[in-house]
Amino acid sequence: MTVTVIGTGLIGCSLANRLRETGFAQRVIGVDNNEKNLITALQLGWIDSSMVLDEAVKQSNLVIIAIPVDVTRKLLTSILDKLDKQVLMDVGSTKGAICQSVADHKNRGRYVATHPMWGTEKDGPESVVKDAFKGRVAVICEKDRTDADAMQLVEDLYTRIGMQLVYMNAEVHDMHAAYVSHISHIASYALSLTVLEKEKEEDAIFELASGGFESTVRLAKSNPAMWVPIFEQNRENVLDVLNEHITQLRKIKSCLEKENFEYLKELIEDANKIKRILK
Amino acid sequence: MTVTVIGTGLIGCSLANRLRETGFAQRVIGVDNNEKNLITALQLGWIDSSMVLDEAVKQSNLVIIAIPVDVTRKLLTSILDKLDKQVLMDVGSTKGAICQSVADHKNRGRYVATHPMWGTEKDGPESVVKDAFKGRVAVICEKDRTDADAMQLVEDLYTRIGMQLVYMNAEVHDMHAAYVSHISHIASYALSLTVLEKEKEEDAIFELASGGFESTVRLAKSNPAMWVPIFEQNRENVLDVLNEHITQLRKIKSCLEKENFEYLKELIEDANKIKRILK
Numbered sequence: 001m002t003v004t005v006i007g008t009g010l011i012g013c014s015l016a017n018r019l020r021e022t023g024f025a026q027r028v029i030g031v032d033n034n035e036k037n038l039i040t041a042l043q044l045g046w047i048d049s050s051m052v053l054d055e056a057v058k059q060s061n062l063v064i065i066a067i068p069v070d071v072t073r074k075l076l077t078s079i080l081d082k083l084d085k086q087v088l089m090d091v092g093s094t095k096g097a098i099c100q101s102v103a104d105h106k107n108r109g110r111y112v113a114t115h116p117m118w119g120t121e122k123d124g125p126e127s128v129v130k131d132a133f134k135g136r137v138a139v140i141c142e143k144d145r146t147d148a149d150a151m152q153l154v155e156d157l158y159t160r161i162g163m164q165l166v167y168m169n170a171e172v173h174d175m176h177a178a179y180v181s182h183i184s185h186i187a188s189y190a191l192s193l194t195v196l197e198k199e200k201e202e203d204a205i206f207e208l209a210s211g212g213f214e215s216t217v218r219l220a221k222s223n224p225a226m227w228v229p230i231f232e233q234n235r236e237n238v239l240d241v242l243n244e245h246i247t248q249l250r251k252i253k254s255c256l257e258k259e260n261f262e263y264l265k266e267l268i269e270d271a272n273k274i275k276r277i278l279k
Numbered sequence: 280m281t282v283t284v285i286g287t288g289l290i291g292c293s294l295a296n297r298l299r300e301t302g303f304a305q306r307v308i309g310v311d312n313n314e315k316n317l318i319t320a321l322q323l324g325w326i327d328s329s330m331v332l333d334e335a336v337k338q339s340n341l342v343i344i345a346i347p348v349d350v351t352r353k354l355l356t357s358i359l360d361k362l363d364k365q366v367l368m369d370v371g372s373t374k375g376a377i378c379q380s381v382a383d384h385k386n387r388g389r390y391v392a393t394h395p396m397w398g399t400e401k402d403g404p405e406s407v408v409k410d411a412f413k414g415r416v417a418v419i420c421e422k423d424r425t426d427a428d429a430m431q432l433v434e435d436l437y438t439r440i441g442m443q444l445v446y447m448n449a450e451v452h453d454m455h456a457a458y459v460s461h462i463s464h465i466a467s468y469a470l471s472l473t474v475l476e477k478e479k480e481e482d483a484i485f486e487l488a489s490g491g492f493e494s495t496v497r498l499a500k501s502n503p504a505m506w507v508p509i510f511e512q513n514r515e516n517v518l519d520v521l522n523e524h525i526t527q528l529r530k531i532k533s534c535l536e537k538e539n540f541e542y543l544k545e546l547i548e549d550a551n552k553i554k555r556i557l558k
Binding site for chain 2: 136
């Protein structure tokens with residue numbers, strides 16, 4: 001099968017690599033406005049060739065959009081316009097606005113809305129992770145609006161690279177994504193801003209940073225070109241969970257101010273309950 | 280050399296293991312009120328024997344206190360009372376209140392105030408990490424108030440297990456520790472409380488949690504018996520940095536409310552600067 005990957009960044013190239021490794025794709029074409037990424041992806045062997053969009057779509061059985069969600073939304077209609085029998089899927093972190101944008105398109109059935117729950121704080125084809133996606137969940141939205149053959153193809157793809165499938169309404173996906181992914185990024189960005197503001201001695205951060213700080217602030221390295229559009233498209237859910245987060249921090253603050261360490265202990269014991277869910 | 284470890288939890292046993300592995304200690308005695316930990320530490324071979332405190336101190340060249348900082352502070356004077364030529368050190372995450380508590384003790388010179396910047400969210404002797412401490416920084420406070428031979432012994436110890444030494448005033452240590460370690464724990468506890476409050480479907484957390492969420496919420500599994508006393512002893516510094524953290528989150532919230540995505544992008548670019556310091 002020939003697969004086109006639009007966007008030769010971390011996700012597009014990690015996916016391309018897995019699809020060829022597992023024999024799902026015999027040939028991967030890369031499409032990207034970013035010349036540097038495209039050349040690197042070719043040099044590192046993640047893609048077999050590069051092409052302009054129209055030609056790539058013509059030659060492919062499957063087209064995968066792996067670019068920021070704002071550009072995905074803009075591009076989706078024009079790619080659907082060009083489709084014949086091909087299947088189109090995206091891998092964006094928001095689903096509601098993207099699905100809405102093509103809800104009435106005559107080729108809606110050829111499009112599969114997905115979100116594989118994998119990523120790192122890095123970007124670009126040089127950051128590809130070899131066994132990416134494996135063991136994680138891929139969310140598929142609006143199955144009932146997708147042609148059976150298109151759905152089957154994408155289900156086969158995710159199963160082949162070792163992902164578990166979960167089906168969800170697009171709006172429900174966005175709510176869950178805000179809770180378990182988007183707020184983590186905001187918390188981490190804010191932690192980085194906090195430490196950079198308070199800790200004027202950068203040497204101290206470098207020297208004293210423990211593994212705990214590093215893991216908590218890791219997501220703060222994530223690219224704004226990817227994350228600002230996610231927060232924009234999922235604004236209401238993100239605001240809702242961010243308000244809750246500030247409320248929880250205020251509770252902890254109030255314990256410290258009032259020296260109520262009994263209640264602080266209770267809050268921490270409640271927070272510990274995450275152990276039940278994530279070992 | 281014979282070393283006594285008071286507290287046979289994660290830190291005490293990981294340290295005991297490294298000290299024997301590197302040949303620094305020929306014999307390690309464990310002391311603990313927690314019978315379960317003591318028995319497990321013996322069974323797993325982290326310590327050679329267990330003893331009551333007084334007897335252990337008599338038989339040792341070096342006594343290491345590896346228990347929560349509130350108990351450390353209570354115990355420190357009574358152990359210093361018992362010392363002759365032995366060296367006493369602690370490994371607590373706060374240093375100001377602990378150092379103050381023995382500032383005028385006649386045996387002050389035998390005590391070395393340290394904080395090895397290593398740990399995990401787990402506890403207990405069953406959570407020992409084999410190559411713990413290596414490559415991390417050990418902070419030593421109040422060097423000028425410590426006998427030269429005691430200081431030399433502890434410097435040798437940390438160097439032997441692969442740690443880099445950094446010398447600091449106890450108050451300065453506590454400030455930096457609030458910035459790069461204590462606030463990470465608070466942010467993570469609050470994130471866990473947020474997600475547990477908002478996400479009523481625990482299956483969704485389990486299924487959808489990406490590596491990003493897992494790393495950000497990891498510290499929220501940390502034991503309150505250890506962390507509440509840290510926050511209590513370092514209350515002012517922690518409140519200071521927590522106020523800043525809430526301010527940063529409010530800035531992000533305001534961007535979302537006003538749909539000011541240009542400024543949100545700037546904030547994220549600023550947060551990205553942590554990359555300069557932590558690769």
